[in-house]
Amino acid sequence: MTTETIMVIDDDQDLRESIVEILEDNNFSVIGCETAEAALQQIRFEVPCLIIVDNMMPGMGGMAFLPLVKNDYPKIKVIMITAFSTVDNAVSAMKSGADDYLAKPFKRDELLVAVKRNLEVLKFEQQLSKPGMDETLACLSNPIRRQILAALSLKGEMRFMDITRHLGVSDHTKVNFHLKNLKANDLVSQDREKAYRLTAHGAKMVDYLHVLSQEIS
Amino acid sequence: MTTETIMVIDDDQDLRESIVEILEDNNFSVIGCETAEAALQQIRFEVPCLIIVDNMMPGMGGMAFLPLVKNDYPKIKVIMITAFSTVDNAVSAMKSGADDYLAKPFKRDELLVAVKRNLEVLKFEQQLSKPGMDETLACLSNPIRRQILAALSLKGEMRFMDITRHLGVSDHTKVNFHLKNLKANDLVSQDREKAYRLTAHGAKMVDYLHVLSQEIS
DNA sequence: CTATCTCGTGAAGTTAACTTCACAGAAATT
DNA sequence: AATTTCTGTGAAGTTAACTTCACGAGATAG
Numbered sequence A, B: 001m002t003t004e005t006i007m008v009i010d011d012d013q014d015l016r017e018s019i020v021e022i023l024e025d026n027n028f029s030v031i032g033c034e035t036a037e038a039a040l041q042q043i044r045f046e047v048p049c050l051i052i053v054d055n056m057m058p059g060m061g062g063m064a065f066l067p068l069v070k071n072d073y074p075k076i077k078v079i080m081i082t083a084f085s086t087v088d089n090a091v092s093a094m095k096s097g098a099d100d101y102l103a104k105p106f107k108r109d110e111l112l113v114a115v116k117r118n119l120e121v122l123k124f125e126q127q128l129s130k131p132g133m134d135e136t137l138a139c140l141s142n143p144i145r146r147q148i149l150a151a152l153s154l155k156g157e158m159r160f161m162d163i164t165r166h167l168g169v170s171d172h173t174k175v176n177f178h179l180k181n182l183k184a185n186d187l188v189s190q191d192r193e194k195a196y197r198l199t200a201h202g203a204k205m206v207d208y209l210h211v212l213s214q215e216i217s
Numbered sequence C: 001c002t003a004t005c006t007c008g009t010g011a012a013g014t015t016a017a018c019t020t021c022a023c024a025g026a027a028a029t030t
Numbered sequence D: 001a002a003t004t005t006c007t008g009t010g011a012a013g014t015t016a017a018c019t020t021c022a023c024g025a026g027a028t029a030g
Helices: A013-025 A036-045 A062-072 A087-095 A108-128 A133-140 A143-155 A160-167 A172-184 A200-215 B013-025 B036-045 B062-072 B087-095 B108-128 B133-140 B143-155 B160-167 B172-184 B200-216
Strands: A005-009 A029-033 A050-054 A077-082 A100-103 A188-190 A196-198 B005-009 B029-033 B050-054 B077-082 B100-103 B188-190 B196-198
Touching: A005 A013, A005 A036, A013 A029, A013 A108, A029 A036, A036 A050, A036 A062, A050 A062, A050 A108, A062 A077, A077 A108, A100 A108, A108 B143, A108 B200, A133 A143, A133 A200, A133 B133, A133 B143, A133 B200, A143 A160, A143 A172, A143 A188, A143 A196, A143 A200, A143 B108, A143 B133, A160 A172, A172 A188, A196 A200, A200 B108, A200 B133, A200 B200, B005 B013, B005 B036, B013 B029, B013 B108, B029 B036, B036 B050, B036 B062, B050 B062, B050 B108, B062 B077, B077 B108, B100 B108, B133 B143, B133 B200, B143 B160, B143 B172, B143 B188, B143 B196, B143 B200, B160 B172, B172 B188, B196 B200
Parallel strands: A005 A029, A005 A050, A050 A077, A077 A100, B005 B029, B005 B050, B050 B077, B077 B100
Antiparallel strands: A188 A196, B188 B196
């Protein structure tokens, strides 16, 4: 289960506490704030993954609050609570960057559905920006490195000069450059006697590339 | 079936013609040459995918021939025919760049097995160096572009400024740069009313990225 | 009708990726 | 023992990728 924090901002104490309670009942970790200003302070100490904020509040309203948060933490999902469910309110909330909205009055289930939907979206997006994704894909995007992987996949184990000759590359230091890159990305390893071989991860990536090659051309 | 050309180089006319015949019986397109020198000329007109060359020949032998071919056409597979099946011969043939060897005398099936095995290896290697592979992987290796893909995958269709705000990028021209890249790689398209959406190919790539994200961490 | 927002181009400027070159110690050969 | 081959390092140099800036035409809103 996700144990990330959800922030609830509403000046109406009754509503705020009831939202907090509903969420806590569903095993979310929740922080309640009475004003947007207080929330901005609080975020500095603990960054929530989702914020539920009322549009109409004394002081800073949800609309003003939104860009401030999104600017510093674009990944945080924000659900706006709008007073009346006019189309205008909803549209303007979404246009100014809200990820979702709840029209007052809303039911317990509507709240939970919205929260869970947005957490799913967050999870989806985070998968594609996983650390290591960049490096791995960039590493695989080079034809020489893929050729090295292919060669190692077929022969199992190769020495440095064997690889260089096998690729027909004139400058051996170029091969060395790419081997270092492959090692840094944990696709290739070097054993006791200096021989290069695929790591388990490297072997998986070779499989992955073959599957991918079906889709390409 | 593969209809690529195989080249057979042997000064012994009987052996050469019998190899050619065996291969032609198996629906390969074959060119026979009596000398390595003649073969080098011939290659300029038609590049074979595999060469079977005798080690011992008057004039240029297989050992001298090998580096000349591999230098200009590193992808061509070369099977060396060695006179005696001593370990030395085999090892030195492989060390100088031969992909496989056949010890005289060899049987019809030994020849066919070796040829087919090497064509399989060739196919394997070619899959990983398919054109378009580079560009696609490089395109996917950028986090902003993956975020755009994720957003389009979730929302189905987005306008330019919606994407820009959704990513929390201050400079819209940066987003434009990456969108152009995605369009150039056929992952994203733009319809009549300027709205961006995933192409079929782009949607598949999003799926593949999710598969990959399982493999990564 | 003026002002703002949208969506885009193109030219620098910057950073990262890749290549090439010069050199060198360790290992294997002769 | 001398020499070649193997396996590297590190410093330029080059090219490609990305970012930023300046500008503008067309739509939309006030």
